[in-house]
Amino acid sequence: RKTGYGRVQVFNHRENFTDLDEIDLTRELGEALEHDQLELYYQPKCQLDNGKLAGVEALIRWNHPQRGLLTPNLFIPLAERFGLINRLGYWVIEQACHQLQQWRNTAFSDISIAINMSVQQLMDPHVIHFLKSCLERYRINRGLEIELTESVILSQERSGLNLLEQISAMGILLNIDDFGTGYSNFSYLRKMPVRFLKIDRSFVTDIEHNKDDQMIVRSILAIGHGLGMQVIAEGVENTGQRDWLRHQQCDLYQGYLLSRPQPLGELESWLSKQF
Numbered sequence: 001r002k003t004g005y006g007r008v009q010v011f012n013h014r015e016n017f018t019d020l021d022e023i024d025l026t027r028e029l030g031e032a033l034e035h036d037q038l039e040l041y042y043q044p045k046c047q048l049d050n051g052k053l054a055g056v057e058a059l060i061r062w063n064h065p066q067r068g069l070l071t072p073n074l075f076i077p078l079a080e081r082f083g084l085i086n087r088l089g090y091w092v093i094e095q096a097c098h099q100l101q102q103w104r105n106t107a108f109s110d111i112s113i114a115i116n117m118s119v120q121q122l123m124d125p126h127v128i129h130f131l132k133s134c135l136e137r138y139r140i141n142r143g144l145e146i147e148l149t150e151s152v153i154l155s156q157e158r159s160g161l162n163l164l165e166q167i168s169a170m171g172i173l174l175n176i177d178d179f180g181t182g183y184s185n186f187s188y189l190r191k192m193p194v195r196f197l198k199i200d201r202s203f204v205t206d207i208e209h210n211k212d213d214q215m216i217v218r219s220i221l222a223i224g225h226g227l228g229m230q231v232i233a234e235g236v237e238n239t240g241q242r243d244w245l246r247h248q249q250c251d252l253y254q255g256y257l258l259s260r261p262q263p264l265g266e267l268e269s270w271l272s273k274q275f
């Protein structure tokens with residue numbers, strides 16, 4: 001378990017940047033936070049049985065003045081390694097709450113926003129207060145969701161579920177992201193106030209043809225449903241995958257088939273056309 005937990009934090013991203021690049025980028029990320037270069041893109045998720053919209057996931061992007069649009073895999077690991085992740089995370093929380101407030105009293109008032117948080121962010125002793133103050137400032141009592149990976153189960157096992165229960169008590173729904181790739185402790189999963197399990201994309205890609213993946217996904221559905229959770233499939237790119245998942249009673253899906261992550265304006269016009 002120790003190695004499993006550690007592995008999450010020393011993610012290797014060197015394929016993309018040299019060490020010098022990383023130093024530059026980390027310094028620039030601090031500036032990006034101050035100069036409004038970060039942006040949330042939104043990817044919708046829908047119900048498989050009736051196509052109804054079930055909310056959107058916020059995925060961070062960095063509009064870098066020289067390097068162009070950067071995706072999170074290029075800078076989230078740096079932010080985690082060099083102590084910027086909490087500031088970045090506060091920005092995301094604030095932004096999502098602001099958006100929920102903007103949508104109030106509009107056609108989009110029922111849409112929930114799921115934000116991603118890493119374990120490190122959850123370890124921050126102030127994050128609970130920050131969440132609370134954001135919900136109060138923007139007068140939000142529903143519609144915010146948090147996506148956490150399975151590694152959080154291990155961290156909670158140590159600290160006793162308390163944090164997740166506090167978050168859940170604020171009306172924030174919890175999702176376990178990338179389910180099936182981590183080290184789940186099922187007895188803790190059972191005790192956690194989790195509403196959604198998200199099946200990792202790697203099991204979905206070849207779902208129509210790969211018997212092992214089919215077995216894994218059926219098992220995840222059985223566990224999720226057995227524990228009273230809804231199951232979301234991520235990375236659905238074609239109708240064959242979607243139909244297989246629907247046939248197996250998977251609840252929700254997300255992926256390029258439905259929509260790519262989009263900037264706010266594009267999301268809103270997409271939503272207006274679809275729903």
Ligand code: C2E
Pocket residue numbers: 043058059060071072073076092115116117118147177178234235236237254255256257261
């Ligand atoms: P994730 O939360 O598992 O998000 C799903 C990723 O898969 C996203 O990549 C999304 O763009 C991509 N994706 C969605 N549908 C498809 C599909 O049909 N096919 C393929 N090939 N890919 C698809 P993205 O936006 O690059 O984000 C990567 C990861 O970065 C996220 O994985 C999440 O763990 C992390 N992340 C994103 N935003 C934040 C944030 O605000 N804070 C933190 N801590 N992490 C974030």
Ligand code: MG
Pocket residue numbers: 057116147177
């Ligand atoms: Mg996610």
Ligand code: MG
Pocket residue numbers: 177178198200234
């Ligand atoms: Mg995921």
Ligand code: MG
Pocket residue numbers: 178200201
């Ligand atoms: Mg993923």
